[in-house]
Amino acid sequence: MSFSVATKNELARVTGRQSCCRLAELAALIRMDGSIQISGGRLVSLNISTENAAVARKILSMIKGLFDIHTEVLVQRKTRLRKNNVYLVHIPPQPGVNMLLNRLGMIDRDGRLVNDIREDLLKKECCRRAYLRGVFLGGGSVNSPEGNYHLELITDNEKHAGYIGRLMQKLRLPAKLSERKNWHVVYLKGSEQIVRFLNIIGAHSALLNFENARIYKDMRNQVNRLVNCETANLNKTVNASVRQLENIKLVRDTMGFEHIPVSLREVAELRVKYPDASLKELGGFLQPRLSKSGINHRLRKIEEIADNIRRKKF
Known part of the structure; x- marks a missing residue:
């Protein structure tokens, strides 16, 4: 019916x-x-x-x-x-x-x-x-x-x-x-x-059934949005981590960690050791602790060095 x-x-x-x-x-x-x-x-x-x-x-x-x-x-x-x-x-x-x-x-x-x-x-x-x-x-x-x-x-x-x-x-x-x-x-x-x-x-019974179905539908849509958002963020984090590891390995294999600043070397070694960690977690491993933006800044510096290496190769 x-x-x-x-x-x-x-x-x-x-x-x-x-x-x-x-x-x-x-x-x-x-x-x-x-x-x-x-x-x-x-x-x-x-x-x-x-x-x-x-x-x-x-x-x-x-x-x-x-x-x-x-x-x-x-x-x-x-x-x-x-x-x-x-x-x-x-x-x-x-x-x-x-x-x-x-x-x-x-x-x-x-x-x-x-x-x-x-x-x-x-x-x-x-x-x-x-x-x-x-x-x-x-x-x-x-x-x-x-x-x-x-x-x-x-x-x-x-x-x-x-x-x-x-x-x-x-x-x-x-x-x-x-x-x-x-x-x-x-x-x-x-x-x-x-x-x-x-x-x-x-139509009060129909109204209640309509409201129940609407609430269920809204909750399901909200859960789907949250799952999609979390999945997108996870994919973004994984892709960023893979790119960072590629940059770090290129720098290590071409010029070696001993030729980059100590601050960058510390972050590079942590990223290799903890490939799945978030930026916030990486910052917690340092003494003193470093903020998420600070970790991101150092990884960007490593990326710039890697890009320079790639340009010289080609």
Whole structure:
């Protein structure tokens, strides 16, 4: 089960305490996944489709609880691509359908379709949170935190996408909008933003799982960075030691240690004796002790002598 599906299954069990919140959530679900059909004689019916059985049950429960209207659930099976079940919540023509659509802000009192969201549906913050929950259930997805951080809400209505973006901005979520073929996408990229969104819509178990995975991922990345850094430093130290030994052997074999200053001879002999020691450790062997920079300075002097020898040879 994907992280998105697990999150939706959790949200399908979250019920708004007040009827206004349930009304806002249902309105969002219908705007995301619903279609209104008007047949002969101006008979109006409503279809809401989803691939998630838990979401279909929630839609059915909210409609019955808020409107007590006859509703059917049909199950269809896709024949292309992923052969998932599609659950169709169908409200056939009957008295009360127009009233339902009017209360949800889909049509006005004269039965004309309404594109704008009714502001009175989202006066309270709890209703705005519920609306975003419905939007996510209807067209949302969130990546597993083990991969790239990405949450998106997809709708085929550009105006609705803009409204969702503004609603998220009011809740201090810096949502961004983009287009993908014929779809309009509202998305969040930052892990902190996604955690806040999950908290707002009430997906608390998903939030905890997201945080646990994120902490583990961050710790693993930090350990990898430290290991890479240590490996790079070790390689650098080994390469420097090999180069220093080559310089020292060249000086010893060509001109001999007796022809270089005593201070340089002491460091050269220590490096030959302790090829794996750090500069700090080499400085500790001397009396008086010599700093790391002092050891490095003397090794540089030996390197200059070796370079002069090489130039004379060639």
